Amino acid sequence: MSTMAPLVRLPILFAWAAAALAPLESAAAGPAAPTPAYRDPSAPAEVRAEDLLSRLTLDEKLVMLGGTGFTTQPISRLGLPAFIMSDGPVGARNSGPTTAYPAGIALAASWDAPLAGRIGAAIGRDCRARGVHILLGPGINLYREPLSGRNFEYFGEDPLLSGKTAAAYIRGVQSRGVAATVKHYALNNQEFNRHEVSSDADERTIRELYLRAFQIAIRDAGPKAAMCSYNPVNGVHASQNRWLNVDVLKGEFGFTGLLMSDWESCYDTAGMANGGLDLEMPTAKLYEPARVKALVDSGAVPVGAIDDKVRRQLRIAFEMHWLDRVQEDRSIPKDDPSSAAAALDAARAGLVLLKNSGGLLPLDPAKLRRIVLLGPNADHPVTGGGGSSWAQPFHAPSVAEAIRALLPQGVELAVIPWKAGALPDASALQGMKGADAAILCVGFDFPGVRPAGPDAGRAWGGPGILFVAPPEAEGEGGDRAYALPPGCAELIRTVASVNPRTVVVLNAGGSVETAPWIGGAAALVHAFYGGQGGATALAEVLFGRINPSGRLPFSWERRLEDCPAYGHFPTRDHPRSNDYREGLLMGYRGFDAKGVEPLFPFGFGLSYTRFELSRLRAEKAASGEIRLTVDVRNAGSRAGSEVVEVYAESGRPEAGRPPRELKAYGKIFLKPGQAESMVLSLNPADLATWDAAGHTWVPAAGKLTLRAGEHSRDLPLRVDLTL
Numbered sequence: 135m136s137t138m139a140p141l142v143r144l145p146i147l148f149a150w151a152a153a154a155l156a157p158l159e160s161a162a163a164g165p166a167a168p169t170p171a172y173r174d175p176s177a178p179a180e181v182r183a184e185d186l187l188s189r190l191t192l193d194e195k196l197v198m199l200g201g202t203g204f205t206t207q208p209i210s211r212l213g214l215p216a217f218i219m220s221d222g223p224v225g226a227r228n229s230g231p232t233t234a235y236p237a238g239i240a241l242a243a244s245w246d247a248p249l250a251g252r253i254g255a256a257i258g259r260d261c262r263a264r265g266v267h268i269l270l271g272p273g274i275n276l277y278r279e280p281l282s283g284r285n286f287e288y289f290g291e292d293p294l295l296s297g298k299t300a301a302a303y304i305r306g307v308q309s310r311g312v313a314a315t316v317k318h319y320a321l322n323n324q325e326f327n328r329h330e331v332s333s334d335a336d337e338r339t340i341r342e343l344y345l346r347a348f349q350i351a352i353r354d355a356g357p358k359a360a361m362c363s364y365n366p367v368n369g370v371h372a373s374q375n376r377w378l379n380v381d382v383l384k385g386e387f388g389f390t391g392l393l394m395s396d397w398e399s400c401y402d403t404a405g406m407a408n409g410g411l412d413l414e415m416p417t418a419k420l421y422e423p424a425r426v427k428a429l430v431d432s433g434a435v436p437v438g439a440i441d442d443k444v445r446r447q448l449r450i451a452f453e454m455h456w457l458d459r460v461q462e463d464r465s466i467p468k469d470d471p472s473s474a475a476a477a478l479d480a481a482r483a484g485l486v487l488l489k490n491s492g493g494l495l496p497l498d499p500a501k502l503r504r505i506v507l508l509g510p511n512a513d514h515p516v517t518g519g520g521g522s523s524w525a526q527p528f529h530a531p532s533v534a535e536a537i538r539a540l541l542p543q544g545v546e547l548a549v550i551p552w553k554a555g556a557l558p559d560a561s562a563l564q565g566m567k568g569a570d571a572a573i574l575c576v577g578f579d580f581p582g583v584r585p586a587g588p589d590a591g592r593a594w595g596g597p598g599i600l601f602v603a604p605p606e607a608e609g610e611g612g613d614r615a616y617a618l619p620p621g622c623a624e625l626i627r628t629v630a631s632v633n634p635r636t637v638v639v640l641n642a643g644g645s646v647e648t649a650p651w652i653g654g655a656a657a658l659v660h661a662f663y664g665g666q667g668g669a670t671a672l673a674e675v676l677f678g679r680i681n682p683s684g685r686l687p688f689s690w691e692r693r694l695e696d697c698p699a700y701g702h703f704p705t706r707d708h709p710r711s712n713d714y715r716e717g718l719l720m721g722y723r724g725f726d727a728k729g730v731e732p733l734f735p736f737g738f739g740l741s742y743t744r745f746e747l748s749r750l751r752a753e754k755a756a757s758g759e760i761r762l763t764v765d766v767r768n769a770g771s772r773a774g775s776e777v778v779e780v781y782a783e784s785g786r787p788e789a790g791r792p793p794r795e796l797k798a799y800g801k802i803f804l805k806p807g808q809a810e811s812m813v814l815s816l817n818p819a820d821l822a823t824w825d826a827a828g829h830t831w832v833p834a835a836g837k838l839t840l841r842a843g844e845h846s847r848d849l850p851l852r853v854d855l856t857l
């Protein structure tokens with residue numbers, strides 16, 4: 135991004151500041167030695183990497199194959215510093231408080247790639263403020279079923295939405311001189327027994343869905359790093375899966391960056407060394423130098439494989455100019471107002487209004503006298519899910535505080551404290567009767583298991599632990615319950631029975647069981663985990679300062695059994711196998727193929743205004759891309775943003791093909807009455823399908839039908855073209 139370039143280039147003025155900190159091996163007397171090529175900031179990264187590689191001994195190279203916690207290994211003899219890593223993906227979280235951004239699922243719900251770019255750039259700046267070289271994000275595993283404990287970190291069920299969101303985020307991060315890490319490669323779609331459960335899927339499914347998000351992100355943004363997943367894929371652990379890593383990632387996808395392990399995801403030294411794993415994290419156990427050396431000596435691992443791993447580490451360092459400047463930029467405040475503003479804007483854009491009976495929302499502050507607020511997540515901030523992504527914000531209001539800050543004087547806000555499992559008593563219920571609205575904040579959190587400090591959130595599910603999350607929690611290391619935490623459904627029903635103006639606000643990484651309570655909720659807002667600005671954004675939406683514009687990045691089933699993957703993802707009874715037998719018919723692809731009505735379709739979300747879409751047209755541009763134009767008019771009385779979604783109909787009716795798939799989308803802000811033509815571009819490569827028999831990609835050819843509309847089940851516009 136050209137606007138970002140000065141940030142990357144300027145610090146080159148400090149060339150060799152870093153190297154000056156790391157003394158060279160010797161400074162022998164005599165005539166000055168020529169400057170080695172790797173020290174020349176103007177030399178191409180490839181040349182510098184090759185030069186430095188040639189100066190390393192085998193022992194030094196072997197040391198570089200393992201980390202030291204959250205850093206790479208320095209080689210001080212040659213002035214090579216350690217490169218610092220940080221989780222990721224919702225904040226530069228490893229060194230104390232930081233700006234906490236909305237969870238990935240909320241960012242995806244914005245359907246706004248430029249916004250994802252802004253978030254990436256803001257996190258990149260936060261990294262620079264902390265001297266971080268490598269951000270361990272974004273996570274782009276697909277949302278295959280609602281229970282997967284890390285769905286909240288990812289970008290939903292569709293590979294195009296995930297890939298485009300990721301690409302924008304990665305470009306943003308890397309524009310700040312920080313490497314982004316796409317993770318977890320690959321098919322880590324559950325947390326349950328994640329070291330053991332093999333993700334077993336056919337190649338077409340793997341390529342068209344689960345790898346496609348990675349493929350798009352790599353093609354469109356060139357992430358400098360990738361992280362493998364814990365799980366085996368078709369029986370072979372990802373960290374030693376040669377097909378995944380060498381043949382596909384580094385071969386077909388052309389990934390030139392550094393492939394690191396997940397933390398403690400290594401199982402076999404020779405398998406990893408020959409299977410494409412460049413760096414073992416957090417420390418060298420399987421890549422303990424003597425172990426690797428023995429394999430090199432015996433010929434089981436070629437020296438060339440070691441060189442390739444080290445070369446990748448060096449190459450990204452030179453591409454990012456890490457040896458040419460000090461990575462920590464002290465001019466950037468750690469609690470950066472521009473980051474806070476980006477976090478708040480993303481929280482605003484990702485909220486999804488799912489139900490709004492009788493136009494209950496927005497509540498008009500001028501007409502209110504009394505609001506009741508209750509539920510487990512009402513009076514403390516719920517900013518993120520649990521696990522390695524947990525970021526401790528500098529400041530984050532609770533929903534109660536955010537609403538109080540926004541309500542005019544004279545409007546009473548009655549906050550009823552939550553007592554786990556206990557329903558409000560009769561006098562509290564009496565007080566709710568006449569309230570203008572009852573706002574119930576329900577969903578997951580991880581109270582009581584949230585330690586302070588840099589490892590906050592890493593609370594459960596260590597290596598080898600077969601963990602089932604407590605019913606209140608959602609986070610890494612365990613899969614969650616489908617039902618709301620104990621007491622929530624009863625609370626909604628009870629409150630709704632005395633006050634029909636009941637607004638349910640949900641914190642979760644995806645869908646939850648709704649049957650017991652949805653009838654009582656006059657309005658439903660999916661708030662996901664909105665980061666530090668989540669509560670403020672929510673209050674703004676409830677009271678009409680912000681018009682909601684988020685759309686679901688996943689399908690919401692009426693009952694868990696309707697989820698296409700239901701019955702064959704791992705549980706305590708079937709702890710070892712994850713059988714992807716629904717194939718391509720995952721998420722909306724499956725609902726559409728089987729004619730099952732979701733509760734809320736993929737891509738769905740309400741607005742306080744009304745949009746009209748018309749005149750979808752398509753043309754092939756000289757560049758080869760397909761340019762789509764659609765007219766959008768704000769036909770309502772409030773300003774707001776509209777998402778246009780374009781789906782391609784299957785031209786190949788063979789078994790197991792989804793009827794239609796998302797191929798383009800965009801978002802536009804319009805004032806009341808304003809009309810604009812929106813231009814979207816579609817890369818024909820994204821239309822290709824995998825031919826399992828021929829074992830190859832088949833480009834789309836012949837007649838193509840595209841349909842556009844507001845969500846996957848409402849596509850009134852159509853255009854046909856011939857490719």
Ligand code: BGC
Nearest residue numbers: 221222270317396397522610
């Ligand atoms: C997670 C990774 C994370 C790493 C370092 C692992 O448990 O799976 O996503 O980057 O820890 O914290």
